[in-house]
Amino acid sequence: MSVTNANAVTNANAVANADAVTAELGPDVARLLDRHLRTASEWFPHQYVPWGRGQDFDGPLGGEAWACSQSELPAAVRGALLVNLLTEDNLPSYHHELLTTYGREEAWRVWIHRWTAEEDRHATVLRAYLHTTRGVDPVALERARIAHLSTGFAVGYADEPLAALAYVLLQERATRLTHRNTGRASADPVCEQMLRRIAVDENLHMLFYRDLATAALSAFPDEMMRGLARAVTEFRMPGHALRGFNGVAVKMAFAGIYDLCLHRDQVVMPILRHLGVFDRTGLGPVGEAARERLARDVEELSQKADAFAERRAALLESSGRRLLVDGVTHSTVLSPE
């Protein structure tokens, strides 16, 4: 399908429909999938788990029950690992949503299945690490997993597939950063090595979606600009619906794992710069309006990030870094807001 024809099947609100997007971008998906398969290296979750640090739990095996004191991980890191794992656990929902949105075309289907297989490794290795090192309460973790998956997850862009594409791009970059920073903050070289390995996967996923977004911006300039503006403005991490998420997010922000400044400087702005959003010419009225909205929202994000950085510096100064970073007990991670 030509670009002209693809644009012709968008609706009056300049939202490219899923049929047009999947058909037009199908060759790019095939090209980027091929690059991904040539670039991605095989790895094995079991090799990243310190099995020697494990022991039987209570229950049928009659081992020792979990206790918070068994883990030396900082509380903010335990919270981050828990959120990261439960987020990865919700893979069936993401798979369903991607397949429903883009699965009409063969290359997209192959990509989505491969992506799902790679993402599934992340929950596998994270859970094994946390069980073996007794990093979190395994009973609370399992109950949270059941509750989280029973709720499911919908990114909410079924009506706008290019906003969904922009969202997964932001999310992969954000997840890459979160895993890396959680590893650094863990003070456990085994944990850091595992999270670095996961982040390599997330990086390749990000590159796939980034370059697909570049192609989308050429094929559907106005519609992709609109999708980007919407995804940036409305962005929330996929774990946001977790019970207790906000409390953990605050601890992660104070521990420097993920905060508004990182979101602006290492997620949103590098993507917008790479896509050349503010230099692009030839947009129609819808694209121009979306870009103006994007510029306003980025400015607002920037002001909030600066204000947060100032507040955090003042609080750390007055309270002491250790109190604020480690001042969350394990139980609050899974308690209601």
Ligand SMILES: [Fe+2]
């Ligand atoms: Fe992942």
Ligand SMILES: [Fe+2]
């Ligand atoms: Fe990923």
